[in-house]
Amino acid sequence: MFNITKKVIKDNKTIKQEAKKKKDEFSFWAWFKNRCSHYCSVTALHGYNHLVRKDFALWEKVIWGILSFAAMVVALSLLYLSLHWNSETPTVTVIESTHFATWNIPFPAVTICNANKIDENRLNQRVGQMILPADIDEDDLEYMLKVFLSGSNSPESKDTLGMLAYILKANNLTTYDFMFDIATSCRRMIQKCMWKGVQVRCDAIFQRVMTLNDACCSFNFFGYDKTNYIAKSASQITEARRVSACGFQTGLSVILNPNIDRYTSAAISSYGFRVMIHDAYSVADDNAETKMVQAGQEGYISVIPEATYSTPEVQEKPLEIRKCFKTDEVKLNTMKKYSYINCLAECRQTIVLKACGCIPYKFPNNGSIPVCEPNKMKCVSELKDFYKSAAPETNFTLPGIYQTVNDKSCGCMPDCDYYTYITEISTGVFSRENAFSSESFL
Known part of the structure; x- marks a missing residue:
């Protein structure tokens, strides 16, 4: 027993010595x-x-x-390229779903503009209250207004516009107030209104707004801090309306009167209306979906909305990475909420204001910016190609100006969250005789 134990101890010592030897001889x-x-x-x-x-x-x-x-x-090369592309475009746009609840998307603003810019009867009433020079009558004033609305910049129009400016000043009238006053009123233009299948007062849901197409009537528009709704209506609705179902029965229906007998200065060679569909908080400009409805026709305008939104992870990224503005991130001077359309509108406003010292009466205005009188419109006309482009401050027709355009446009960036409304229209001859007898709306 003693010999066996002694041998085991000896073997253990040998193993430890060999392990130590191997450790000392370790080769990396x-x-x-x-x-x-x-x-x-x-x-x-x-x-x-x-x-x-x-x-x-x-x-x-x-x-x-x-x-x-x-x-x-x-x-490794592909991995490097992937990392490089990801650093340049850290955000991606994907189609989440084509089935989205209708009530999740605000109903668009509907702005209706009569092709006639001047109501002849209203003009005659207004002129009867004005002080005119001895050699100027109503026909002369009407001609001056047509020259003014045409945007003519010819030498012959200089004296005409100067006289119009003198008449307005003599009567203590601004261009904005006068043009707003002689346009067709919403009460005369919109006869009946139906919202979600219920007939309502038109003046409770429509307000008069000034657009690039002169004075128009707008439904569900909340772009300005101050609205022109009647007091009772304004106290009830403060945000964009929504619908819970599809179909014209749950949307907006109106009967319009073009007042053909009052046509004086039409924007187009036709009797009818220009209908603009746009975001409820964005100004109605040339970018809005526009449809033409002629007099004597019944039109159905279908709206296909699309919602684009950014996730919280995207909104937490720095501005230089996400390259879009959140709705409450930028405070605009005139408009209630930020949008790319509103930013461009104020950008054009700033360009003209710096160059001419005033802005056209059609531009968005909160009342703090001077409006150009008729004799100042020559300056505005000369800047037309400069500020009306898709990228204000640029007037290029050559390719390869992407970087130049990005550096301008008053620092406007796309919206992180926005809605687009694609429209289609179908029309037919309007006839009350073939309507259902129970349809009191017609």
Whole structure:
């Protein structure tokens, strides 16, 4: 028993001595080579196991080594490109769903503009209250207004516009107030209104607004801090309306009167209306979906809305990375909420104000910006191509100006969250005789 114990102790000492000897003789290169050989033999990556197989010749191993190295270089290159592209475009746009609840999207604003810019009867009433020079009558004033509305910049129009400005000043009238007053009123233009299948008072849901198409009537528009709704209506509705179903029965229906007998200065060679569909908080400009409805026709305008929104992760990123503005991130001077359309509208406003010292009466205005009188419109006309472009402050027709355009446009950026409304229209001859007898709306 003693001999066996002594032998075990001796063997343990021998093992420890050999282990210590091996530790002292440790070679990193041998260890690394052994690990690499083991990795190549067990990895699932194609080609690496051929480098350590004993049944392969040296030239075969060299070929497989070159191929494996080339594959690694290509993989690393693709990884670098992916990281580079991701740093340049860290956000992506995807189609989440084509089935979205209707009530999640605000109903668009509907702005209706009569093709006639001047109501003849209203003009005659207004002129009867004005003080005119002895050699100027109502027909002369009507001619001056037509020259003014045409935007003529000819030398002959200079004296005409100067006289119009003198008459307005003599009667203590601004261009905005006068043009707003002689346009067709919403009460005369819109005869009946139905919202969500219920007939309502038109003056409770429509307000008069000034647009690039002169004075118009707008439904569900809340772009300005101050509205022109009647007091009772304004106290009830403060945000954009919504609908819970599809179809014209749950939308907006109106009967319009073009007042053909009052036409004096039409924007187009037709009797009818221009209907603009746009965001409830964005100004109605040339970018709005526009449809023409002629007199004596019944039109059905279908709206296909699209909602684009950014996730909270995107909105938390710095502005230089997300490259879009949140609705409450920028405070505009005239409009209630930020949108790219509103920003461009104020950008054009700023350009004309700096150059001419005033803005056209059609531009958005909160009352703090001077409005150009008729004799100042020459300056505005000369800037027309400069400020009416898609990118204000630029007037280029050459390609390759992307960077130049980005540096201008008053720093306007796209919206992080916005709605677009695609429209289609179908029309037919309007006839009350063939309508259902129970349809009191007609």
